[in-house]
Amino acid sequence: MELSPAQIRFFKTFGYLYFPRLFAPDEIASITEEFERSIQACGNGAQHDSTKRTMFGGPIEHRARLCTLIDDERIIGICNGVLGANFNYASGDGNYYSGDTGWHPDGNWGQLFSVKIAFYLDELTRDTGCLRVLPGSHHPNHFVRAEGIDLNKSMVDLNKSMELFGVEPRDFPGNLALETTPGDLVIFNHDLYHASFGGYQRRRMFTMNLTRPCTNDADRATLKDYLRRHSPGGYQVVTGGGMFYPTMLDTASPERMVHLRQCAEVHDELFPELARH
Template sequence: MTQHVLSPRQLSSYRQFGFLKLEGFFDAGTAASLEAEVTAQLASAYDLPTEIPDVVTGSMGYYLPLMGEGSATSRRLVAGPRLVELGEALLDGPVMPKPAKGMLYNDASPWHRDAADPALRAVKMITYFSPLTADSGALQVIPGSHRDEFSDQLADYRAAWPAGSPLDEAGEADWWPGTSLDCRPGDLIVFDVRLWHASLFGRLRAQWSVSYVAVPGTEVERRAAHDYIDLFLRAGHEYDAERFPYYDPDWSKTDGPAFAEAMADLGLIRVDGAAAAD
């Protein structure tokens, strides 16, 4: 992989609109390795569907941490300088990861934001393994909706017009002014976790994701960072947690990555080989 340095224009665009699409960020070999890893790990953990569902619920999918054995590519990327430095550039300082996950979506995703806490500073990074457009499940975003006031106004709009189940995909497309981030394998999409986004009309599409959180300073920021990173463990996903650890065991070693100390300070891991209790 070649180093990807963001231009001043890219950084300005990210801060203004809340997202970037980095075309060809991963070379073909890395993209293929990630796809094989996501596919194999999900298939070993779940009885995956092969048919398109009759009813669109807006929530059907399969999720798995990729921080254990069999996830060498994910582990290398998450702790490696390329993604860490990208996160640092976007968040203006040191970061720590919310661990990588592999997902298979067999459904649409209505308009939502991943986080609402204004004390949280975090960026999500995702890549897909097949070409996607607005008609086949490409990520759609509302530019600028990461900004607190606009983001909260959209939350009020969502509350007034909730996404139903079955999901009205045509309504989600017609009544929300989304911008489709059409993509190809190897592209990396990065976005502020408060940005409103959706994925409509797509089925059976695999995704790899990781997030980076700014190392917090205040107590309010510390709580927000802890809760966001730890959220997956509290979401009720059913899988073999021993086989698929959420935190990379290497992070708890004394010669682990630089961000391990900050994660240990938040009580997420312990740098003595044991995971934290909370």
């Protein structure tokens, strides 16, 4: 699968792409089953009490079938188009979400450095917790970033929109509700503002984070900065495999390793005590 020039331009301009029905019903049913097994066995899913989010790291890394998502020609094609060949897979999170997620970006890199792929495993509408994005808000000169929309002008906070502008955060002007059916896929720049409102107490969603391949010292320094915060070591989690859970590494083909190597090396450098021996 190859992205068209228009899709790549759309991603650069608006900060996201949405692929309806990328995975067939039988495929997403099997992905959902594997996700449930993973969150129940490795993510405290059985203890989920609906009052708060239950989250675990590396959701695709605990079962061989889910690990193959990083080999999937659709995922590879999308990431090649958005990030360039030899992009890095950089873990992710698996969730039973509970309630609203306020507006936030996942990064403030000021450049296209990292992205998130999101799988939503339940039917979601604008009123029941679908992903909302603020198109274009990844650009440093977008007004929410450039003007620092906030009561104190000190930081950006779209969640104060009622006090600031008299509109609910869910109605923040220009936001787009991406209603999804299981099998749809969304990819967005980590710098893009996003949120979710009205979700029920066990909203299932998992992500894959990815970065540009590092081709120079500046990129490598940015990857180091990224992994210092967003990685098993950054969250003080012991995987048994350093950056990745062992199943991801043990079932990897040489082609998959291309997407694992840079993060694994930088993670070992940052957190040698967690490296696989």
